Amino acid sequence: MPLSIFGFQALWSPYLIGVILFLTVVYFLVTVVWRKDFKVSEPLKRGEATYFILAMILLYVIKGSPIDLMSHIMFSYHMVQMAFLLLLVPMFLIKGIPWWVWKVVVEAPVFRNIFDLLTKPVISAFVFAMMFSLYHMPGIFDAIKLDETFHGIFTFFLFLSAFFMNWPLVGNVPGYKQMKPLYKIAYIIANAVLITPACALIIFNPNPMYSTYTDGEAWLKAMELCVPASTLSGLALSGPELFNNMKPLEDQQLGGVLMKIIQEIIFGVVLATVFRKWWIQEKKDDKAITENALRDFQANKQSQQY
Template sequence: MPLSIFGFQALWSPYLMGVLIFITIVYFLVTTKWRKDFKVSEPLKKSEAIYFIVAMVIIYVVKGSPVDLMAHIMFTMHMVQMAVLLLLVPIFLIKGIPWWLWKVAIEAPVVRAIFKVMTLPVVAVFVFIGLFSFYHLPAVLDYIKLSETLHGIYTFVLFLSAVFMYWPLIQNMPDREQMKPLHKLAYIIANAVLITPACGLIIFAPNALYETYTNGEAWLKAMELCVPASTLSGLSLSGPELFTDMKPVADQQLGGVLMKILQELIFGVLIAVIFTRWYRAEQKDPEKITADALAAHQKKWESQQQHGL
């Protein structure tokens, strides 16, 4: 059965498109015409503008195009949507917003303390992995998908936790300490390891776990998240099997596998970029690096001598 039966609004989400266009216009006004109203600012870089536009386009593709509709029909597409939204978009968003604009946002009175705690590497990793894993527990996902308000709130909180998770890794604030390359590599590997159990639960489950992808009544209710109720009431639908030949268990397993593959690909690219930059930085001035290492060793030796060690 074709997806066109759900109508233009469900397929292309014109309201979301309007919101994203509005946000993009405000972004360019703030970072160009209005930036002089800030105490500290810099001209918008071409790379920042590109990153931000790419983030907006990806958000629309995964949440506003037929991809979002398919994510409510096939668990495979749901996991692809989650991987792109949570593991790719935050990278472009963090790099697309100028540091001086981030500074204004994260140093606001109420935000400052929360942001400081939530972006601590250990806290950020466990909060993101915890929220992601909790969301994909069968009872939790089925419950959340039956409420448009709850689904919207949880998705936003989960996305925010992904931004917190990436912040220590990607932020480039001039007045903040940067994570060392070796620590960045360990941080990425820890993320990859900790998310594995959630994917494993989905991949190796012998039966279909989610009612909203197998039970016709629950599925139809969950479809109200992206299809107007008035449209659904005029259709005679029994379940997702009308739109796919894939068995629920196979669909679920493929979704878990693709989530893990996409996560590994994204993290693999990050590791390659971090390692390459680290290598190039060390090659720029090897004599200075050697001198700094010897000075640190000499300082440590002198300290030990003073304490009689």
């Protein structure tokens, strides 16, 4: 059965397009037009603008395109959506918004103490792992999918935890302590390990875990998150099997595997970037030490001659 039966709004989320366009306009107003209103600022860099636009495009692709609709039909699409929403979009946003804008945000009196606490590497890693694991516990997951308000609140806090988890890796505000490269490498590995139990539970469970992907009535209720109820009421649908040839267990296992693979790829790229920067810095430091030692040796030799 074609997805077009759900209508244009469910397939392409025109309201989200409006929100993303609004955020993009505000971004360029703040970073270009209103930049001089900040006490400290710099011209917007091309790389920063590129990262922000990529974040907005990616956000629309995973939450506004038919991928979002498919995430309510197939669990594997949901896990792909989660992987990019939680691991890549926050990273792009952190790198896309200039440091002088972040400085105003993180030093705001109401937010500063919370930010300092939740961006501590140990806390941020465990909070994200806990939120991700809770989200995908069968009872909680189905409750989230069946209540629009609960879904919005939990997803927001899950995304916020992902933002705090990514900050120690890519955040760069002058005056704030940065993790050393070797610590970043250990942090990346720890994050990869911490969500492994949740993925393993999904992959190796012998039975389908989520009624919103197996029970027709629960599935139809969950579909209201992305399809207007008026549209659903006019359709004769029995369950997600009308749009999916995979068995629920196979779909569930594929979702867990894809989440882990995408996480490993993203973290692998970040790990390689951190290691490369560390290696280059070490070589520079070694060269500087050698040059200083040679200079001191030559100075001592000359002084002995005199």
